[in-house]
Amino acid sequence: MAERRVLWLGLALLVLCGAFLAWQLRAPMGFILGLRAAKLGALVCVGAATGAATVLFQTVAGNRLLTPGLVGFDALFVLMQTLLVLLLGGVGAASLPAGPRFLMEVAALGVASVALFGLLLRRDARDITRMILTGIILGVLLRGLSSMVQRLMDPSDFAVVQQAMFASFGRVDPQQLAFSAVVLLAAMAVALRMAPALDVAGLGRDTARGLGLNHDRVVMTALLLMAAMVSVSTALVGPITFLGLLTASLARQVTGSHRHAVLLPAAAILGALILVAGQFLFERLLGSQSALAVIVEFFGGLVFLFLVLKRRRR
Amino acid sequence: MIEISSLSYHAGPTPILHDISTRIECGGITALIGPNGAGKSTLLHCISGLEKPSSGSVRINGIDPFSVPHRQRAKTVALLQQSPALVSRLRVRELVSFGRWPHHQGRPCRADEEAVDRALVAFALTELSDRTIDTLSGGQRQRAFIAMTYAQDTPWMLLDEPLNALDPRHARDLMARLHGLSRDGARSIVIVLHDINAAAGWADHIVAMKDGRIMAQDASASVLTEETLRDVFDTPFELLQHKGRPVVVAR
């Protein structure tokens, strides 16, 4: 049943992608198609990465209000990028080939996130609201730190970071897109392989350990996978805080399942669906450019408040 | 004297108090008892002028708490709300001093300081007067808040479940203090109690409430009968006498 719904979602995504590519296509067709395909690829990658990363994070944190964006994962990524430029110098960082550089950034984020959030999740697991608040403020701190470090740099180095940070759906580097897609697919495959373990981990640390799961290892792996996914989405477009929340709660609603084998693909497809549909609506139908992220923030915020107030009524 | 006539209170569409008419005489301790949701706290709030009744009237020492200025009301009746779970860094003395606020409105004089000292002594807080509230134990904190209410120096003190979260020793201690303070006749105390035996042991009068109505009201001994308690709490009780005092045991 749940699997069928995921199939339908996938089908809807394919149709939508087709429409996105073919809508009012004019000459020069090849050129426009190329542009649109790059943009579509970015949208799908970012949506899927955000959706799947959020499901993973919510499982690990045992809380459906948290998203990687909310606790500053993307800020950590930007900080890592900034520090890398600071370390290697603007020219050094720019002369690295995009692929290895991206992998380096992913690795750095993975290590940093395991160190930081592994500790946070372990220490504060019992006091969930405090954990959320800590995460949010940590996000503010990380964002502040990276913007401070950026201002400490040479203007020319700063330009390099800025280029990396303010990429948007409009101008995506095809090579980076390819790398992102590979990293995302690999992370997704590993996540799906460990889906049953994640199901058990979602029961909470004590229960999961009681059932013989090496909970800490699952959590660490999930954090690493999530770091890879967040790197993909942040490197491509920058943070969209509430997209993950929107996607993950929708995925739970639509599938009515708590099995990760279903939830992960559903969230990934829904994330892509929301972004592609939103972009299609705004760009093609309303003729407006990049307001999409703002709209997603707005509705995602409303969903968050709704969830908080609903939780209270239970 | 507190006079309540045909008082009703609705919280939105939900009726909480039904057409209550009664009077509470001055002097001594009057205990409000009854099961959860009987409307005891709401009645206390209505008497103290904090919740306006939907209909009916309240007179406390002849004044209507809803029509007199706030300050005059606060000099007639003081309310301690249920579990003031305030985590404050006010010092005990500062907190108790706020009880004098209705009298001095920000400009304390010698008499106010003395009243604060008396309240600190009456509740054995002198030693603690420089501690901040958030460093106190539950019992000490409860005492500090009651001392503030006491320092307000009103003829009527209304206390909403002050024994909540107190261990037996501190509960007994507090009731004994309140009992002592109410002997001189200048202060009347109305107190919501969950512990029927605390009411049996210390109260001069008892008002038993259920479902927003008063079920029984009289001198303690005449309210505490097995029949009344069974009707009020919907559970059988046994009434024993121990050293001349009534003791209530759930059967």
Place this chain on the structure above:
Amino acid sequence: MRLWTLTFALLAALIVTSLSLGAASFGDDAGWLLMVSRIPRTAAALLAGAGLALAGVVVQQVVQNRLVEPSLTGAPEASMLGLLLVTLIAPGMAVAGKMLIAAAAALLGMAGYLALAARLPREDPMLLPIVGIVYGGIVGAICVYIAWATDLMQFLGAWQLGEFSGVMIGRYEWLWAIAALAGLLYVVADRITILGLGEAQARSLGLDYAQTRALGLVVVSVITALVLVTVGAFPFVGLVAPNLIARWRGDNLRVNLPLIAVGGGMLLLTADIIGRAIRYPFEIPAATVVAVFGAGVFLWLLHAAPGRRHG
């Protein structure tokens, strides 16, 4: 009295540092430079910091939660929304009118937050700041959307990231209104403290709760608008200064309100000095410095604060 001597010595040192620090060096026209740029800048940082700290403590008393401050109630975002609308509808309006609209919008924004807050369970004190952040984010998203659609992003950017590099004589004098508001708050300091005891207790003491709360919120809105319009938004000042003072000196505002104001002023001035010195002669906005420092202190409060679990 030693406390105040110490405080004033520190304050004087900060002021001297701030006056002598800048890209232009003192020459023949040192007096002119001081008058036009350095003194206004120093005064602006002190006034804005003091105002934000006072606004913070008032909000904390109103919602009875130490982890809240004006920028966690949607007030600055609502204020920006009001300003955006004024800029669109009546761009020629006098500054006083804009201030008034910004303050009214901030008040509305806070009213919305308080309505939300009233629906949250009291037992979980940390929900209040979380909901405030998200609520502010939603209002902020509306701002960004409008600003983006009407090409006003530059205005929004200036409001969002507070800094003092543009402060000059003739451009900051509105901030002196904060001094008057601080005086007003000092007069009603007892009442504000009583607010923090909770509604039932405050009213039992004969306080006109609704009126006092309204007064407090109006003062907070006006301060928010004044600071936002003249120098932009600064996060965490209203949280950090009152909390640090309360930990050190307690909650009696009659005694501590002046200290909170001075503390907030010194905090923001220090942030501005750091922002100016760290990569001289370039500047880092004071808001960025405060965000890093303030977030650090917030995390510490969150995890080190004893006794909050009683709530």
